[in-house]
Structure formats: C-alpha cells, structure tokens
Amino acid sequence: MGKRNAAPLNLRRADRHASIWVRGFLLITLLAMIAGFYLSPLGAFLNLFAIIAWLSVGVAALRLFAVRHSKPYRPKASPDTNFPFYSVLVPILNEDNMVGPLMNRLERLEYPKGKLEIFLICEEGDSKTIRAVRLNLRPPFHLIITPKGTPQTKPRALNYALQYAKGELITIYDAEDKPHPEQLKSAWAAFLKRPDWAALQAPLDYYNSQTNWLTRQFTLEYAALFHVWVPFLATLGAPFPLGGTSNHIRRNALEVCKGWDAHNVTEDADLSFRLAALGYKIGFLDCPTEEEAVANLKDWHKQRARWMKGYMQTWMVHMHRPLRPFSWIGVMRFLTLQFTLGYTLLCASVFTPAVVFALIYPILHYIWGFTLPFSLPYLLALGLSLGVGILIGMVGAIRAGKPDLILSALFMPLYWILLFWPTVRALIELWASPFHWHKTPHGVSPPRENNTNDLSSAPAE
Numbered sequence: 484m485g486k487r488n489a490a491p492l493n494l495r496r497a498d499r500h501a502s503i504w505v506r507g508f509l510l511i512t513l514l515a516m517i518a519g520f521y522l523s524p525l526g527a528f529l530n531l532f533a534i535i536a537w538l539s540v541g542v543a544a545l546r547l548f549a550v551r552h553s554k555p556y557r558p559k560a561s562p563d564t565n566f567p568f569y570s571v572l573v574p575i576l577n578e579d580n581m582v583g584p585l586m587n588r589l590e591r592l593e594y595p596k597g598k599l600e601i602f603l604i605c606e607e608g609d610s611k612t613i614r615a616v617r618l619n620l621r622p623p624f625h626l627i628i629t630p631k632g633t634p635q636t637k638p639r640a641l642n643y644a645l646q647y648a649k650g651e652l653i654t655i656y657d658a659e660d661k662p663h664p665e666q667l668k669s670a671w672a673a674f675l676k677r678p679d680w681a682a683l684q685a686p687l688d689y690y691n692s693q694t695n696w697l698t699r700q701f702t703l704e705y706a707a708l709f710h711v712w713v714p715f716l717a718t719l720g721a722p723f724p725l726g727g728t729s730n731h732i733r734r735n736a737l738e739v740c741k742g743w744d745a746h747n748v749t750e751d752a753d754l755s756f757r758l759a760a761l762g763y764k765i766g767f768l769d770c771p772t773e774e775e776a777v778a779n780l781k782d783w784h785k786q787r788a789r790w791m792k793g794y795m796q797t798w799m800v801h802m803h804r805p806l807r808p809f810s811w812i813g814v815m816r817f818l819t820l821q822f823t824l825g826y827t828l829l830c831a832s833v834f835t836p837a838v839v840f841a842l843i844y845p846i847l848h849y850i851w852g853f854t855l856p857f858s859l860p861y862l863l864a865l866g867l868s869l870g871v872g873i874l875i876g877m878v879g880a881i882r883a884g885k886p887d888l889i890l891s892a893l894f895m896p897l898y899w900i901l902l903f904w905p906t907v908r909a910l911i912e913l914w915a916s917p918f919h920w921h922k923t924p925h926g927v928s929p930p931r932e933n934n935t936n937d938l939s940s941a942p943a944e
Contacts (some may be wrong), residue, residue, distance in 0.1 A: 505802045505803060533861055559665075573657070579612045638742075657925070684729065687771070728772060764812075795912070797907060876888075
C-alpha cells in the first residue's frame, strides 16, 4: 500500500468551524464581489461571466480527455487466491420492508463464507427494523444496534459498528443495493494488483432508470460520473469523492484516518480527501452495484440538499490544509477538490440564475433597450461546456449498458436547472442545522430479483 505521510496531521472534522484563513478567504471574496457590483455593476457582471466561462472551458477539456482515457478495470481473482477476512457494513434506518430482500441479495455475494461477516446496523429506537432483522438473522449476518446519541448519522453508525468488525477489508452497502456477486472477490484482486490503493470505488448504476424523467436524468448523471469521470481521475492517481456505498477500504488505512467523520453528511467524499491528505491513493473497480434512483422531486430535493451541504462541509474542511501532503499528491488533492466539489457547487449556484437571465434578457432588450456586450468566445465557451456535459452523459450511458438513455441526455441541462434550490437550502442548513441528515426512502421501485448485473463492458484481467 502507498506510503503514508510521515508528518503528523491534524485531521479537521466538520463539527469545527472553518479555519480562520478559509473564513477570511470567503469573506474577502464576498466583499470584493459586493464592491465590484456597487462600483461597476456591468463590469463586475462581465468579469464574473468571463471567469466562469474560462473555468468551464478547462473542465470541458478535462472531460473530453476523460472520455478518451478512462478505461474499465476489473481484475479477476484466481481460484487459489488466499482471501482475507471481509466485513460488510450496512446501516439501515426505518427500512423494515427492505430487510428480507436485502439479505437475500447480499447472500449472493460469492466470497468464502468463513471469511465474510455482514453487519446490519440499526438505530436503537428503530424497533420495527430491529425486529425484521432478528426474524431473518442467519450466518453470515449479524445485528448491531447503535445506541442513541447525536448526531444520528450514517457515519456515526459506521464508526460504532467498526469496533466489532474483524475484516482486513471493509465495504459499505445501502438498504436497496444489489452488488454484483463477484464484487468482493474482484475488489481483493484489485488490491493485490494495486498495493498503492487504500480504497477503491465500484460504479453505482440504477435499476429503475426508466421509471420517469427524473430517474433517467439521475441515471445519466451517475453514468457520466462512474463510467467516465471517476475512472479517469483514478487513472491519473488523483483523489475523487467516493460514493456512499460500494467503496472498499483497507482496514489499516481507515484506522489511520480515525474512521468516518460522524458530523459530515457526505462522509464518503470527506474520506476520499482525508485519505489523500495522509498520502494514500484510491482506485476504481468496474464491477457495479445496482441502486434505486429517487423517483420523485420532493425526496430528490432533500437528498440533493444533503449532498450539497456535505460538499460545502468537505470543501471547507479540506481547504484548511489544502496542499497536504506537500508533494505531487497534495497538488492533485487540491486541484481535484476544486474541480469536483468546488466546481459542482459553483455550477449549481450560477447555472439556474444564468438560464433565467438568458430567458428575460430578450424582453429587457426589447422593452428598455438593455444591452450587454457579450463576447462571442465566452458564449461559445459556455456552449462547449454544456455540449461536453451532454456528451459524457451519452458515453456514460453506453458504458453502463443503457444505450436507451442516449436521447434523454439531450435534456440534461433541464435537470441541472433543478440543482439551484437544493443548493440554496444546503447553504441555509449549513448555518441552521449543519449535521441534520435527510433520510432517503428506499423500496419505492424494488429491483427485479431475477435480474443480474452486467459486467460485459469491463474485460477481466
């Protein structure tokens, strides 16, 4: 495994205020923008427009490069492999209806049963789910009851369960997950071939992509992320935000990180950059887990607000010491922090207002003669960014085995418009209730149990 940074590192947590210099940077940026719009509204607007346009060009260039240079990776374990002990952690809350099907799906994991333990982690007050687990309990499943306490979050439950886990490798699944049966074996094979990896991520696909327009767009978003963008960053050796499920972690690296941050509502993204700060690398394994995409706007809004709030928490935490470790890994950590979390937050904040302004601009021009001297290169830059975003959605859909979603990718910009209000809500909650966890309901669109994950897109090595 990659050498850990020898220098001691104070791993900042989300329950602490952002460092003075981070708060100072944000305050100075805000004051500069206010002053600019007060002194010269038109000039400030055009300068901001130019900055965003050129940032979009840079990200679009990286995404085009990712389409060409992201490759599937799925090594196959040999029959005589000496498999290590594996601990599977499954936090569940108010999901008694999911317990039976979940255990049936996890039972299909092809791994030596004597070296596998699966923990179903329930909260103390969740009597219905606890009862359902006890009724279905059988080897290799175990019940863990997390005692009452604050914050009541998924990472707190994971930290509590970790003390009972014996595995050299740790992975996490959610209540609706259907991991490919070979995922654990393939993960260990990948760790054997890549001893420099402390963790790896398997792609998350959605089995209910055709439920409605929202699930199709959600599926395209994840297809672009897990079949284009994440494999590319892994190829570069750059950190990337881990998913909340199907990430596989070496136990010793997790202990060096002191587990998950119980106060961070995107503990997965935080762990990625925490590992990188300690000099570890993370990788990608093309052995998918099928999940359930949120199928209604209300639940999607709450889920996305939590994600955006967690991205804000994670960005502020890791901007405390953004270049650690002081090496090329530190530089990559800083850059990918900006191009993943930072750029996501920026786009979610400005895209919808920009679209609204573009719609009312012709009216302002027609009635009052209001004119802005837009530069054609900047407009082309933004158009290029939108086009590349659609392109990687199409490529991701093909690689995920869902070519029927290609035409739906043309409507991805409409989906991006929806991100504004969850981002506003996240910003308010960051101040008012920073550790509140919006629970996503599962089981609305149950998977077809006779369906099997398709690995045809990833040639075994």
